[in-house]
Amino acid sequence: MHALKMTYHVQCFMCAACKSPIRNQAFYMEEGEPYCERDYEKMFGTKCHGCDFKIDAGDRFLEALGYSWHDTCFVCAFCQINLEGKTLYSKKDKPLCKGHAFAPV
Incomplete structure (x- = not known):
């Protein structure tokens, strides 16, 4: 060959x-x-921290909290609202929206 x-x-x-x-x-x-x-x-290979599937060439992705995420997987851990381009909050390495970042646990 x-x-x-x-x-x-x-x-x-x-x-x-x-x-x-x-x-x-x-x-x-x-x-x-x-x-x-x-x-x-x-x-x-790079896996998405949100879905655990690989990030292929050409996929839209971002890096946050020390991990790689598909753009559609980077969501609030509680309400699932997409956080791309929004102010990031986190607790215990979980991305959170503003509303859930300050909500009582």
């Missing part, structure tokens, strides 16, 4: 992490090494 401007035996072109042959599957490069999709996502 041909990959990265080189020729490999099919069984020799393998994931740098799991050492499984990549064959004709998609692979991703990181620091000059090929990774299968599963290992690349596990090692280098």
